[in-house]
Amino acid sequence: xxxxxxxxxxxxxxxxxxxxxxxxxxxxxxxxxxxxxxxxxxxxxxxxxxxxxxxxxxxxxxxxxxxxxxxxxxxxxxxxxxxxxxxxxxxxxxxxxxxxxxxxxxxxxxxxxxxxxxxxxxxxxxxxxxxxxxxxxxxxxxxxxxxxxxxxxxxxxxxxxxxxxxxxxxxxxxxxxxxxxxxxxxxxxxxxxxxxxxxxxxxxxxxxxxxxxxxxxxxxxxxxxxxxxxxxxxxxxxxxxxxxxxxxxxxxxxxxxxxxxxxxxxxxxxxxxxxxxxxxxxxxxxxxxxxxxxxxxxxxxxxxxxxxxxxxxxxxxxxxxxxxxxxxxxxxxxxxxxxxxxxxxxxxxxxxxxxxxxxxxxxxxxxxxxxxxxxxxxxxxxxxxxxxxxxxxxxxxxxxxxxxxxxxxxxxxxxxxxxxxxxxxxxxxxxxxxxxxxxxxxxxxxxxxxxxxxxxxxxxxxxxxxxxxxxxxxxxxxxxxxxxxxxxxxxxxxxxxxxxxxxx
Numbered sequence: 001x002x003x004x005x006x007x008x009x010x011x012x013x014x015x016x017x018x019x020x021x022x023x024x025x026x027x028x029x030x031x032x033x034x035x036x037x038x039x040x041x042x043x044x045x046x047x048x049x050x051x052x053x054x055x056x057x058x059x060x061x062x063x064x065x066x067x068x069x070x071x072x073x074x075x076x077x078x079x080x081x082x083x084x085x086x087x088x089x090x091x092x093x094x095x096x097x098x099x100x101x102x103x104x105x106x107x108x109x110x111x112x113x114x115x116x117x118x119x120x121x122x123x124x125x126x127x128x129x130x131x132x133x134x135x136x137x138x139x140x141x142x143x144x145x146x147x148x149x150x151x152x153x154x155x156x157x158x159x160x161x162x163x164x165x166x167x168x169x170x171x172x173x174x175x176x177x178x179x180x181x182x183x184x185x186x187x188x189x190x191x192x193x194x195x196x197x198x199x200x201x202x203x204x205x206x207x208x209x210x211x212x213x214x215x216x217x218x219x220x221x222x223x224x225x226x227x228x229x230x231x232x233x234x235x236x237x238x239x240x241x242x243x244x245x246x247x248x249x250x251x252x253x254x255x256x257x258x259x260x261x262x263x264x265x266x267x268x269x270x271x272x273x274x275x276x277x278x279x280x281x282x283x284x285x286x287x288x289x290x291x292x293x294x295x296x297x298x299x300x301x302x303x304x305x306x307x308x309x310x311x312x313x314x315x316x317x318x319x320x321x322x323x324x325x326x327x328x329x330x331x332x333x334x335x336x337x338x339x340x341x342x343x344x345x346x347x348x349x350x351x352x353x354x355x356x357x358x359x360x361x362x363x364x365x366x367x368x369x370x371x372x373x374x375x376x377x378x379x380x381x382x383x384x385x386x387x388x389x390x391x392x393x394x395x396x397x398x399x400x401x402x403x404x405x406x407x408x409x410x411x412x413x414x415x416x417x418x419x420x421x422x423x424x425x426x427x428x429x430x431x432x433x434x435x436x437x438x439x440x441x442x443x444x445x446x447x448x449x450x451x452x453x454x455x456x457x458x459x460x461x462x463x464x465x466x467x468x469x470x471x472x473x474x475x476x477x478x479x480x481x482x483x484x485x486x487x488x489x490x491x492x493x494x495x496x497x498x499x500x501x502x503x504x
Contacts, residue, residue: 001295001352001374002294002295002351002352003295005240005295006099006100006101006240006375007240007295007296007297007349007352008233008240008241008242008243008287008292008295008296008297009096009101009241009242009243009296009297009299009371010233010242010243010245010283010287010296010297010298010299011062011242011243011244011245011299011301011367012245012247012280012283012298012299012300012301013059013062013107013108013244013245013246013247013300013301013302013303014247014249014250014276014300014301014302014303014344015055015108015142015246015247015248015249015250015251015302015303016055016250016251016302016303016304016305016306016307016310016333017249017250017273017276017302017306017343017344018302018305018306018325018326018327018332018339018343018344019305019306019325019326019327019328019329019339019342019343019344020306020323020324020325020326020327020328020329021250021273021306021325021344022035022036022039022273022277022344023035023036024036024038024039024040024044024344024346025044025327025344026327027323027327029264029265029266029270029321029322029323030264030266030270030273030274030323031263031264031274031277032273032274032277033277033281034277034278034280034281034284035277035280035300035344035346037281037284038280038284038298038300038346038348039346039355040355041348041350041355042298042346042347042348042349042353042355042396043346043347043348043353043354043355043356043357043358043394043395043396044345044346044356044357044358045345045346045347045357045358045360045362046357046358046359047342047358047359047360047361047362047401048301048342048343048344048345048362048363049341049342049343049345049361049362049363049364049405049407049417050301050302050303050304050341050343050363050364050407051067051068051341051363051364051365051405051406051407051408052068052304052340052341052407052408052409053304053305053331053332053333053334053335053336053340053341053407053408053409053410054075054076054303054304054333054334054409054410055076055108055110055142055251055303055304056068056074056075056076056077056084056110056111057069057074057075057408057412058303058304058364059109059110059111059246059303060074060084060085060111061074061363061364061365061386062092062364062365062367063085063091063092063093063111063131063132063244064085064089064090064091064092064368064384064385065090065092065365065366065367065368065369065383065384065385065386065387065486066365066384066385066386066387066484067365067385067386067406067408067485068408068412069406069408069412069414069480070385070386071084072412073112075411075412076410077110077111077112077141078141078145078169078205078206079140079141079142079145079146079147079167079169079205079206080118080140080146080147080167080169080206081112081113081141082112082113082114082115082116082118082126083111083112083113083114083115083126083127083130083131084111084112085111085112085131087126087130087131089131090379090380090382090383090384091131091132092132092242092367092368092371092384093105093131093132093133093242093244094131094132095132095368095371095372095377095379095383095384096132096242096371096375097132097134098377099240099375099377100239100240101239101240101241101242102134102135102236102239102240102241102242103132103133103134103135103241103242103243103244104133104134104135104136104137104232104236104241104242104243104244105128105133105135105136105137105138105243105244105245105246106136106137106138106225106228106229106232106243106244106245106246107137107138107139107225107229107244107245107246107247107248108138108139108141108142108143108246108247108248108251109128109136109138109139109140109141109246110140110141110142111128112126113126113127113140113151114126114127120147120149120156120159120164120165120167121156121159121161121164121165123154123155124151124154124155124156125154127151127153127154129153129154133244135153135232136151136152136153137150137151137152137153137225137228138150138151138246139151139216139221139248142248142251143218143221143248143251143252143253144194144202144204144205144251144252144253144311144312145204145205145206146167146196146197146199146204146205146206146207146208147165147167147208147210148199148200148204148208148210148215148216149165149210149214149215149216150216150224156214157214158213158214158215159213159214160211160213160214162211163210163211163213164210165208165209165210165214166208166209166210167206167207167208168206168207168208169205169206169207170207171207172196172197172207173207173208173209176197176207176209177198178195178196178197178198178203178207179194179195179196179198179202179203179204180195180196180203182198185198185201186198186201186202186203187200187201187202188201188202188253188255188312188313188314189312189313190203190311190312190313191309191311191312191313191435192311192435193205193311193435194252194253194311194312199215200215200217200218200255202218202253202255202312218253218255219255219256219257219258220257221248221255222247222248222249222256222257222275222276222278222279223257225245225247225248225279226279226282226283229243229245229283230282230283230286233283233286233287233290233292234286234290237290237291237292245283247276247279249272249273249275249276250269250272250273250276250306251310252310252311252312252314253311253312253314254268254269254271254272254312254314254316255268255272256268256271256272256274256275257275260272260274260275260278263275265319265321266316266319266320266321266323267314267315267316267318267319268314268315268316269308269314269316270319270323280300283298284298293350294350294351295349295351296349297347297348297349298346298347298348298349299345299346299347299348299367300344300345300346301343301344301345301346301364302343302344303343304333304340304341304343305325305326305329305331305332305333305335305339305340305341305342305343306325306326306332306333306339307332307333307334307436307438308320308325308436308437309435309436309437310333310435310436311435317437326339328455328456329342329455329456329457330439330456330457330458331438331439331440331441331457332436332438332439333436333438334409334410334433334436334438334440335409335438335439335440335441336407336408336409336413336415336424336427336440336441336442337439337441337457338422338451338455338457339438340407340409340438340441341407341408345362347394347395347396349395352395353395353396354396356396358393358396358399358401359399360390360393360398360399360400360401360402361401361402361403361405361417362390362393362394362401362402363388363402363405365386365387365388366387366388366389366390366394366401366402367387368383368384368387369384369387369388369389369390369486370387370388370389370390370391370394371391372384372389373389373391374391379486382484384486385483385484385485385486386406386484386485386486387486388402388485388486390402403418403419404416404417404418404419404475405417406476406479406480409427409440409441410440411429413427413429413441413442414476414480415441416472416475416476416479417451418472418475420450420451420452421448421449421450421451421468421472422447422448422449422451422457423446423447423448423468423469423472423473423476424441424443424446424447424448424449425446425473425476426443426444426445426446427441427442427443428442428444429442430442431443445460445462446462446469446473447460447462448460448461448462448465448468448469448472449461
C-alpha cells in the first residue's frame, strides 16, 4: 500500500474479448494502445482464467468467489431473469465495503434483477445495491437482449409513466414488428437467434414494448457508461473505492460510435475493440488527472473467450484475415478448450507492482480471497468458497499461483487444470457449435493435454497417461462433490474451528 493508504481497485471487464485480441498479447491487426500502455506498467498474465466460457457464470464467480456450478442458476440468463445472487450471499463488493470502500458497478450486469414478479415500471428490488454495491448504473443483461434500457440503482432511466415497459421472453406483443417477420426494417440482419423485438434497427432476443424516452442508443452506449464510471471515481477520489466497470464490447450487436467506425479493416468487431480500448485510456487518464493513479489497482480482463459470428451478420468472420482472436489457443466462447476461459489478464498498481510478464495460474475467482488478505479481512467459513489467496502472484512478486482450477464450458460441463495438465472428462454433445463454428470440446473419450508442450491442445495424450487421467478424474469428482475448495487461512493464535456464527 502506498503510504499506508488502502488502494483503490478498478476492474475493467471486457465481454467476449479473446486471448489474441490485444496488442500486448500479440495482435497486430487491432490497435490497442491503451491496453498496451496498461500492460507496460503492470503484470501481464499468460495464464489468467475466467471460470467459465460464458458470461453469467464468470461474472458470478468474480463477485462471489465461488465456482459457478455451485449455483444451478448461474448460466446464461434471460433479460428478465431474477437476481441469482441471494442478498445474504457474501460478495467481493460487500467484503470491500466492510473494509471501508465505496463500491460501484457500471456497465453490463447479466446476473438478474428483482424477484420473479419484476415490474420495470416500479422501484426494482434485488439489484446490485442489494449484494454489496453502493451505486449501480447498468444494463440488465446484454446489449442483444431486451429490455434495452439503463437501470440506475433501482429505477429505469428515462421511463415515461404514461408509456410503461412490457417485457416478454415467450411471445411478441400484438402489433410489434420482429426481426423474423420484418427483416426489411433491420439495419443489421441477424444470423441466428436474434429475431425478436426491433430496437434501433436491430432485432434482439426477447420482446418488449416501451416508449422511446427510455431506450438506449447503441452507438452512444460506450460514452454513457464511461461518463458514469469516471463520475464515480471522481466523486470518491478522497476515499478508497472499488469500481467494477463492465464493458459491453466486443459483444454483439457491434455498433461502434461514429468516431470508431472503420477504425480497423476487421469490420465492426475490430472497431468496437478499438472503442473499448479508448474507454480504457479515458479511465486511465481520469485516474492520473485526479492524482490517484499511483495508488489504484487497475485490472483488465475478459469474461470469456472470443466469438466472431454470435448472432448477427457483421462480417466478422469474413473480414478477420490473419487475425486469430484466441491467439494460439484452441476453441473460444462456449468451449471447454483453453480458448474459452484463458483470457487477457493485466494488473497495474504503479506504486507497488513492477512491470513484467507472469506464468502464474490465476483466476477471477481469486480476487475475493486475495484482496481480503491484502486488507486483513477475515473470511467466514462459508465465504468465497473457491477463492484462493494468490495476492503475491497478482502483484508479480511470485510465480506461484494456483496449482489447480476448475473451469466450465456451457451447461456446467467441467474441466480440471492441474499445473501444466488439463483433463476433460467425456461429455455428450456436438463437437462444434453449428452457429458459431467453435470447437466445444465434447468427446465420448477422456482428453488430457500437456500445456507446457501443447498450448493449442492438439495432441490428446490420455491413452499414454492412464494413471494421471485416473487421478485427475478422481480429483475433479472430489471437487464437484465438495462444499468448497478454499482452505481456511488462520492467523497466529486463532482456533482451528470456525466460529459458531460463521456456520451456514
